[in-house]
Structures are given as structure tokens and as C-alpha cells.
Amino acid sequence: MEKDSEQMAETTNQQERDMESDSLHQPLLKRNLTALSSSPLALVGAKVSYIESLDYEINENDLFKHDWRSRSQAQVLQYIFLKWLLAFLVGLLTGLIATLINLAVENIAGYKLLAVVQYIDNKRYMMGFFYMTGVNFLLTLVATVLCVFFAPTAAGPGIPEIKAYLNGVDTPNMYGATTMFVKIVGSIGAVAAGLDLGKEGPLVHIGACIASLLGQGGPDDYRIKWRWIRYFNNDRDRRDIITCGASSGVCAAFRAPVGGVLFALEEVATWWRSALLWRTFFSTAVVVVVLRAFMEYCKDGACGLFGQGGLIMFDVSGVPVRYHVADLIPVTVIGIIGGVLGSLYNYLLHKVLRLYNLINAKGKLAKISLSLAVSLFTSACLYGLPFLASCTPCDPSLVDSECPSTGRMGNFKQFNCPKGHYNDLATLLLTTNDDAVRNIFSTNTPSEYRVFSLVIFFILYCILGLFTFGIAVPSGLFLPIILMGSAYGRLLGMAMGPYASIDQGLYAVLGAASLMAGSMRMTVSLCVIFLELTNNLLLLPITMLVLLISKSVGDCFNPSIYEIILELKGLPFLEAHPEPWMRNITVGELADVKPPVVTLSGIETVGRIVDVLRNTTHNGFAVVDSVGQVSEVHGLVLRAHLLLVLKKKWFLQERRRTEEWEVREKFTWVDVAERWGTIEEVAVTKEEMEMYVDLHPLTNTTPYTVVETMSVAKALVQFRQVGLRHMLVLPKYHGHGVPPVVGILTRQDLRAHNILSAFPHLEKSHASKKGS
């Protein structure tokens, strides 16, 4: 085998922390040789980040094997106990933080709205306007400043990044303590400011942060160094814990334990197994118990303005649901319109987000200004629009205290109306978003809202829904879509009123469900979440039907909103299914267009290792041993482990194989699980450069391999199913002079987009096929 230290570049996609030093080595890297060298950059939090792949493969090196053999039964039991303890803690903390957020939002927004109502009662309309706008402005300012200066990754919902993480893409700074803190405070600020966004998405992200922090034993700089927590310091266990966290977050957001588990299963997770189903279920059960205890405690007014059952958003359990075969028609109509509107929303939001990315790229001030502008616009609309609506006289059958309602809650806001009248638009706009949904879902109130008010509400929330999501505050997508959907559902219900037997409030529920399915394209999990939200099982069959129809319709137009955001953020998500044209190309062809693979000898000089680490950006290197004439692959060694060797200076004077005890003396499996910084942090003296390193004990001797004739489609299935980071491509012919490894494929190499840019003819055949 020829080793050519001049040509030591393959294309991977990770940790290019020092782009400039790379560009100096341009000839070495031969980046122009390959069209597969897509950049490992992603726009996360509207800032370019360097992303890294995760490693779910078990690294079977000598240390691992020894550690595994020496693990006692007691340690195994300890590990299992800790796994469950972590799942419990994730649920507990997520529940507590969700409680905190709910309390804070309800109280801040509540006192704000009470004051505004006071001003309006006194006819001091301008003061009311300035007060409301001012408070909202300040709250938004807090949220956006925190996001922009301390944790850009806290902006947005965070669900796409979690989805990417569980697919094997690590976005940096996503699960830190700062991010979590900013997400919590920012979410309270943004939601209390009355912006058109929810706390649901952020709660999912917070759950994942809690899980990640617990799993690694605390924030990055203050980690608990307990031995036991180190058990979880690997990508596989972190993946499981973060799945638990995401489920707990959804559960906390909607008080939907089964829905939370299914959401994680259907939308977020890439790999799944029964054991995980069972553990996430445990976490969400804990969340529900915490939330229920909290609501029990707050029932008697011990929590300020947090009303009774503030968390049960849209309980319609008391409503008798009756429907017949004839009701299938309106249900179908809702489904179709929901699908069309949902995909239209995806399309428009995509455009707006691209525009916002341009604005956000202009700097921190631009980001903050954008957020504040949206806040001002929102406040002005929420306060001003109700003046357009005319007053409605109260239904005489209602008691005085019910209509007009005077406090913060209530379904019939008096606003600017005379006594005995209410302003239906104020009922919908001058509340928190949660209460707005509750009001619009309210049943047995067929004549409460006028068509005019609902149309205004719908149009307003369409505009806000499009222009609020991209600003630099923590923001969920669920609630904006529910608001839009419920308005159009209720409008549709009013239009069909005489022909259908379903209540208008239920129409609103179905409208919300249809728009969510049309935009997010989930089915089972959404169905269960709605079931648990509305607390009415009789709704299940029609909800299922609506969801099925809107998802099918939406799928005709564009991908789901999360996929669009993933694409926008540039996260290299691996899809479950290979594209059909991937059968026409082999992994050998892919490996050919990449620069030759970098190989290391089993016993390598320190100088060459430093050289390779400095001049390439790869995270895995093939280790090749030469036995006489024949060379054979020993395995794959990770960059992190090479750095570990250099940092710990485990050098040999002569070229020899080490004994097992030597490596065990120097390294523990805890060291091996860490990520060890960059090559720039390593100082090696000139003499040391001449010394040797025995790579054998640190090499993963059993990497997953494919033969070069394997089609990319089948290789992709293996890559994703087994959860790989590097896949070795072996030659088919083992003649003289044929290298034992022809390439190493990574996530980026197998992405459809990257392959097509290297092999444009595939796209052509693909397109001509589509045309035919």
C-alpha cells in the first residue's frame, strides 16, 4: 500500500474551527478536487455554526473491551438504576419549570391586562394603549436582548435542532445552561408580551436542555465529577436522555403524557426502541403528576392570577359530541382547507424566514429592532382592532357576573361597551393567547362571535403568525397555528351552521387540528395530543379523519414546516428513505470523487499524527497495518482519541506494540468518552515528534463496512439504521497495490443534495423520469 502524506484529505464535515488555517493548506486539502465537500456550516440562531456529527456506534477498542469485561454486575445495576433516576429527574424538573413558566406568564400578563382594563373602564384609552404597548415593549426587549447577546441558539422553537440531534447532528451551544436560562426567561417575556407565539416549542427545548445537563452532570464549566455520571458521557446514552427530555417537554406543554411520547416517536426521534418508549413514558408520567399537584395547590388562589385549571387549555369533556354520516362532508371540507392553508403557511413562512435571515445577518441591533418592531405592531393591533368591532348585547339568559365579564378572564369582555353589552373582538384579543384559544373553542355559544370579528381575528393572526416566528426570541409554532386554525374552523362552522350538527366550538377544535396537520404533518401524535387537550374521546374518529385528510393534502404541496426549517438552518438531516436514483450510483463512485483516504499506520510517528490532525478536518482515520506484502485494515481511530494521546503524551521511544496494561495505566474509559478540544491546544516538542504511538489499543477494530460495489441507496439504509458517523468502504478487488480501504463516507457524503451536486447527471435522469 502506498502512503502518501501529501494527499491526506478526505471530505468530512466536522470541526472546521480554523477555516483560515485550512485555506492556507488549500493544495494539501485539494478541496477543489471534490464536489462532495459541502461545508459543515449551519445557520443556527441566525449565526453560522460549525456542526459536528454524533457517534452512536459502539467503539470497540481495547479499552472499551477491558472496561466492559471488568464491569461488575453491581455496576450494571447501578447503571440501570441511574438511567431510571435520570428519567425521573428529567420529568420532575421539566414539570417544575413548566409550572414556573405558567405561573410567571399568567401573573405578568394578568396584572398587565388588569391594568389595561382599568384604564379602559375609566375611558383613558390613550393611557391604556401606552401602558400596554410599553409593557409589551419592555418584555420583548428583555427576551430579545437575552437571546441576542447570551444565547442565539435559544431563539425559535428548538424542535428542529433536537430533531437533528437525534438524527446524529450536534448543533453547538444548544443544550447549555445559559441557553436553558435564556429560553426560560425569554419565553416568559415573549409570551407575556402578547406576541403571537407559544411556550410549547420552547418547553420541548427546555426539556431537552434539562436532560442534557443532567446527563453530563451539570453545566459545562461546573460539571459534577462523580464517577457514576460519567456512565452517560457518550452519544448513545445522551440521545436516549434527550429523547426523554423532549417527550417531557411536549407533555408539560399540553399536559398530554401519551401525546408527548408519541410526538417524540413520530416527529423528533430517528432511532427508537421499545425500551425507550417505556422510559419516556415514565418521564411524562412524572411530569403529569407534578403538574397535577401544582394545579391542586393553585386551585384555591394560592398562585396569584393563575386561575383554576390554567393548564387545561381547551377542556371540552362536558360537551356531548353527536355526529352522523352527513357530518363527514363538513369534516372533509375542513381537512382539505386545512391542508391547503397549512402548506400555504409553510410556503409563506419559508419566504419570510429567508427575508428575516437577511435582516438578522445585519447584526445584533437589527435583530433587536426587528423583534421590537413586531412587538409594537402586535400591541397596536391587539389594542386597536377591538375598537372596530361593534358592541353586542348580552344574552339575557346569562347571569350578570358572566356577561359582561369584568376581570381578566371571562368569555364576554366589556371593553369599550356600555353596561350589558360586550365586545366580542376584545374577548379574543385582549387576553393571553391561551385564553384566546379557550374562548374561541368555547362551546354552546353559537351567537357569541360575529363573522366580522372572527374574520379580523383570522387575518390578524395570519399576519402575526407569519411575521413573528422568525424574530430573535424563544417562540413555539404550535400556538400560532392553533390560533389561526381555530378561527377559520369556527368561521367554517358558522358558515355551515344550519347544515351540520356539530357545535361551533368543536369546529374550531377541528380547524386547529387540520391546520396543524397541514403544516406540521404529524398524525398519530397530533391526534393523541388533541385527544388529551380536549379531554373528549368521542372526538377521536373525526379528529383522525381531519388529520388524515389535511396531511395528505399538505403533502401534495411541500414538506413539513420542521423539514423546511431544518433545510433553512443547513442542518445535514439524513432522511429515512433513499432517493430512487441512489440505486444508480455505488459508494465506490462516491469515494472516487473524494480525495484519497487518509490512513495511519498501526504504530505511527507522532510527527505524522500531528501533521494529519493539523492539515485535515476529518474526525476519523483508517488504521492500516502492513504484514509483509499485504496490508490490512486494523480499524478506525477517532480524532478525539489521537488528541487524547497527544495531550497525555503517551509516546514510545521505539516502534513496538504495547501491552494491554500499558494503555490501561494511562487512560480510563472516561477519558476515551470525552471530546478533547483541538489540535491547536496541543504542544509537542521537536524530540517528541520523532517518537512513536501505538494506535492499536485505541482503534475501533470493528467499524461497519461496505464493499465499494454497494449502491448508495443500500449503504444509506445501513448508515442510518445502525447510526453511523463513519462508514468504511472496502475494495472489491484485492490485487497487489490496491489499498485496503478505498474511502470513508460520512453523513454529508450520503446526503442527496451533495451527491447531486457532484453527479449532476443523476439529477437529470431523475428529472427526466419525473417528467415522463
Place this chain on the structure above:
Amino acid sequence: MEKDSEQMAETTNQQERDMESDSLHQPLLKRNLTALSSSPLALVGAKVSYIESLDYEINENDLFKHDWRSRSQAQVLQYIFLKWLLAFLVGLLTGLIATLINLAVENIAGYKLLAVVQYIDNKRYMMGFFYMTGVNFLLTLVATVLCVFFAPTAAGPGIPEIKAYLNGVDTPNMYGATTMFVKIVGSIGAVAAGLDLGKEGPLVHIGACIASLLGQGGPDDYRIKWRWIRYFNNDRDRRDIITCGASSGVCAAFRAPVGGVLFALEEVATWWRSALLWRTFFSTAVVVVVLRAFMEYCKDGACGLFGQGGLIMFDVSGVPVRYHVADLIPVTVIGIIGGVLGSLYNYLLHKVLRLYNLINAKGKLAKISLSLAVSLFTSACLYGLPFLASCTPCDPSLVDSECPSTGRMGNFKQFNCPKGHYNDLATLLLTTNDDAVRNIFSTNTPSEYRVFSLVIFFILYCILGLFTFGIAVPSGLFLPIILMGSAYGRLLGMAMGPYASIDQGLYAVLGAASLMAGSMRMTVSLCVIFLELTNNLLLLPITMLVLLISKSVGDCFNPSIYEIILELKGLPFLEAHPEPWMRNITVGELADVKPPVVTLSGIETVGRIVDVLRNTTHNGFAVVDSVGQVSEVHGLVLRAHLLLVLKKKWFLQERRRTEEWEVREKFTWVDVAERWGTIEEVAVTKEEMEMYVDLHPLTNTTPYTVVETMSVAKALVQFRQVGLRHMLVLPKYHGHGVPPVVGILTRQDLRAHNILSAFPHLEKSHASKKGS
């Protein structure tokens, strides 16, 4: 490379249809060489069957590639449309058959019970006994004779076999039209006969049969030969359709659409993806619509004795559920006891099933006698035991028509009591099982049942539950466990009565849930099924808790009941997780203890192919090409395709490579998808034996491979995740004389039990570890 036609045996596990001819070739097969050669036999339906592995890998040979390339966009759309149409039809037919079964059972059992009540009213007790016993005897006779003579695979629930099928093990005669017919009629007979078994498990099997028959275009002998149905003639699509069928079956059994999907996901399926979630959901939605329409139709008594809402088994939606933190204690107690009882049930059932296997092995008469004996015993107990219970005076607050109830239904059976009194044990025993569950779940009836009656009921159903399951009739496990569990739950509720605020009926529900979790070890799906059954969301948190506790407790003792049955039936189920000791052994070592791999040349003589097919039992052969000195693996050819070549006599006069059009002229991809009988059916003349076959176009050129140094643990992960049938083991060293393939591993080779019998020292290290 050396080819040694004397040593052409590896150990696979399929299609040993002719065991005697094998034993003649004993020296050839060298079966004694290997300890891995476990038998491909399984006890299914208490009869030894030859089982076959399924092939979920895409067979990338020339024909496939050409077919794939030539498929137009229209055909792709047609395929997608058909997939959905099949999902729809599966749901529709499962719903209709479930309706039919319910109608038949309710009417047959209903008229039987009415007549018995008539006899008792007239004090003709002996006549009543003979009538009931006689009718039950006849019904059981029909069920068992059908099962024994026409479809032995129809006995039992069928769920373990479906689980094995979706794991990749094909049990013969499992999904035929006869099996389905026997299952339907047998299930009606067995359930109407009052045996302690449910229609739930059989419905799942029926759903799978419907799916399989639709997917292959009809019964084996009368298949529709439409071109389009051939699209689904492959193991991958059949797997998906059967998953749909199993979900629909669960849905039809419990009217639980989401529960059905989750049951398939959690308990039955091995591979899963989001697209399937969505398709099974569609099927179950259709089932629910069918069932609802049917119930709507039957509401006014148009269906004979099928009462209103006969399918809603245990609707407790009207019950206000209230519980506090203090209620956690009884809930925990229920969970723990449920776990212990559940695992005890598993243990005892295992013993009973082993005993029954011995009896059933004695012949058809023994089987039938066993069933009839159980039927007689059941009838005698159901009729006789109520005489032990004393009469209870009716609660005066109840109206006359309610207590004592006179007809078939009702919660207060008069039986042998004077007017104004009822017999509580007769209420529970002299009904269908469904009604018994409904009665025992009934709420707000704290003093209805005496402890004595419930104890008798519990003991009786423990005995029946153990001794009924193994008889040769279609039998589900759900209902027996629910019956036992509800009795012990209600008893517990009565014991805790003064201390807890939960209703006794809810205790019964929780008891049933705990026993199911303790025996079947499902969590999320069971939770959702119970949610949908009881129609009360407020029960969700405590149900979750109970399920979690009982599953945990049960897992401490033994595996789930389905795993026990799989083991008993000898089905080679591949577990998701490798055993820890599998890291200590490589696939190379496994391949070493097997006889040398059988290889064919790319262009092979007909004689050698016939020879190999006759003398081995393998279903896959490595195809190796020699290029000068070096030999290389071309791929893997399936036995079915070799048989196809022999049957179609695609022979060449000279040793040459064929052109692509030649093979396309002779074969279509439809031929390739079929299974082509046995070698005994092939007649080849002496001259033809000298001719050649070009195997290249029929060879799967991209089989999944592992290097011989791969640990079995990691190889198993790949094998299961990618869904393989054959896994090629490549050598690590490619020196002169090293064969290009060192082995082919199959499902049996990777099973823990088989490896341990070949490498006993692994077990020792494993055991010593456990002891430490």
C-alpha cells in the same frame, strides 16, 4: 480459491422438506461438524413445522435494476395508490368480520343463556345444566374439530406468530384462507361456548390473514393474476400490509384505533417507520368508522340479541374520577400485586403449556378430548358454582326492572333466588365473558358483590385461565387476564374501601390493567387501549402508574408471555439487544465452526447447481468469480432463483457471459419475486447437466457484508436493523489462497441460544459474571 464440491454445506435453517434425503447425505452435510446447526423446526399449532426466513433486503440484481429503471412515474403513483387502497380494504374487511363475529357470538350465547334462564325460572335445574353443557360441548366440538383437522395454526391467539413474522420468520400455513375461515368460525364457537378465552387475539390474527390474502391477491390456489397485485409480492410490502392488518385487528377487538396502532408498534412490529405509523393509523380509522356504523345500525334492535353498544366493553366515561395523593398507596399496591401475579401466571402457564404439548402430541383425538374436557369442566363450574352463593336482597332504591334483572343482560341476575333478591355470582358467571367484565367493572355499586362470590370467581378464572389457553381452539389471552385482574382489583378495592376514595369499579379496571402489564409487559399501548376502552381520560395518570409498576415488578421475574410462547413454539425470534457476552466472540469464529461456505462460480455448470441444491438446505449461495489469480465475490444468489433457472431451463451451450436482453427475454421481475418450489420438482436431462448457467444477472450484487473481526454483538445489530436473511462474512486478510468469503451467517447463527451451545465457555463467563 479452492472450490470443494465435497464440502458444500453451511448451516442454514430453512426448507428442510426432505429430512430423510438429508440424512442419507450425512457425510456430505457434515452436520456433526457444527454445533451451530440448530434445527429449523418449530412447534406451531402443536405440530412440527419447517420455518423459513423472510428477505427484507432489496435484491439488487440486473433484473431488479432494469425493472426499477423502466418503471414509469405512472406506475409509481399506481403503486402508492394501491398501497393505500390495500390499507383501506384491510380496515374495511377487518371491521366487517369483527362485526360478524360480535353479532354471531352475542346471538348464539344470548339465545343459549336465555333458554338456560328459562329452565332455572321453572326450577328445572338439571335440564338447565344439561342444556347449557350440551350446547357448550357442541360449540367447542365445532371449534376444535375445525382447528384440528383443517388448520392447526388457527389454534391459539396467533399474535406470537405474527410477531415472529414481522421479525422475519415465516411460519407456514399461517395466513391462508383456510386458517382465516377456521379462525373466524372457531372463534365464534369457542367464545359462544363460554370458554375462558377472548376474541381479541384471534381478531388480530384474522386482521393479519386478511392483509396477507389481499396482498397476494387471494387464496393460494385461486390468486388473482392481475399485474398490479404482483407489486406487493415481496417480503417488504407484505410485512407492511400485515402490520396494518394486526393494528386493525387490535382496533376491532377493543374499538381502540390509537391503541391498535401502538400495540402493533410496541408489541408486534420489529421494524417501524413513520410512513407505516401513518398507514396503520388510516386502517384503524376505517375500522372504527365501520364499527360505529354497525353500532348505529344495531341500536334499534335490528341485530337480534346484540344489545346497544355491545362493543363498548367497559365505558366508565360517566364516572367522576377523583383521587388525591393518598390514593397513590393503593395504586402502588395494585401495581405490585399485579406484577407478581402476572409473572406467576406466566410461569404457571408455561408449565401447563408444556404439559398440553405432550398431550396434544398424542394425536388428533387427544387434542379434541382435551378441548372437550375443558369445555365440560367450564360449563359445570359456570352453572354449578352460583348455587353456592347466597341470595342478596335488592337495594330498595333500584327500580323493579333493574333488580332482579330477568333477561339476558343486567347486573342483578335472579337465578335461583326468590323475588326481590339476586344471586351475585350468577351475575358474573351466567353471562358472556364480555358482560362479566362489564358487570365487574360497574361503578357506584359498592355493595353489589360479596367477598365470597368474588373470591370464588377469581379462583375459578385463575384455574380456567391456566387450563383453557393451550387447547386447540382459537383463543385470545386478553380477556382471561382481564377477568382475573378485574376480580382481584375489585377484591382489593373492597379491602381498602374505607381508606381510599376511588370507586370499586375503577379498582377493577386498575386490577385488570395491572395484571395485563404484569403478564404481557406492554406499557404505552396498554395504557391507550385502556383509555379508549374506559373512555375516561381522568383515569390516565393512575393507569400509567399502575402499568409502570407492574411491568417493572414482572420484569424482575420472567419475560413476557408472548416471549415465553415464542420460545415454546421454537420460533427463532431475533431480540433487539445483543447479549453482553456477544462482544467476546467474532463473526469469524462463528463462521469457523460452521462447515465451509458453499460457493458457485459466476458461470456454473447445471450439474453442479443441481448437485448443490440437492445436497444442501441453504437458501443463499455466494457467487465467486476468478480473475486470474485473484477471486472476488460477485454477490449472493438465492435458492429460489437457481430453481427458477432450472425450471425455465435457461441453459447456455458454452461458458459465456450473457447480455442484458437475454435474461430480460426469459424472466420478468414477477418471476423473480415468486418462491419456486423444491429441487425435487425439477427434471434435468443428462445432456443439460453438462450445460452452463450465467448466474451474474440473477445475483444480488450488493449483499450486506461484515468483516470477520466484527463482534457478533455489532453484527447482530446490523443484521436486525437492516432486516437481513443472509450476511456475508468477508476475510480480513486477503493473502493468496484465502477464500473471498469465509461464511454466510443467518438468523439461526446469531441466536444467543445457538451460539451458547457451540461456545459453552461464553455461557460460563456469562454465568460467573452473573454470580459475582
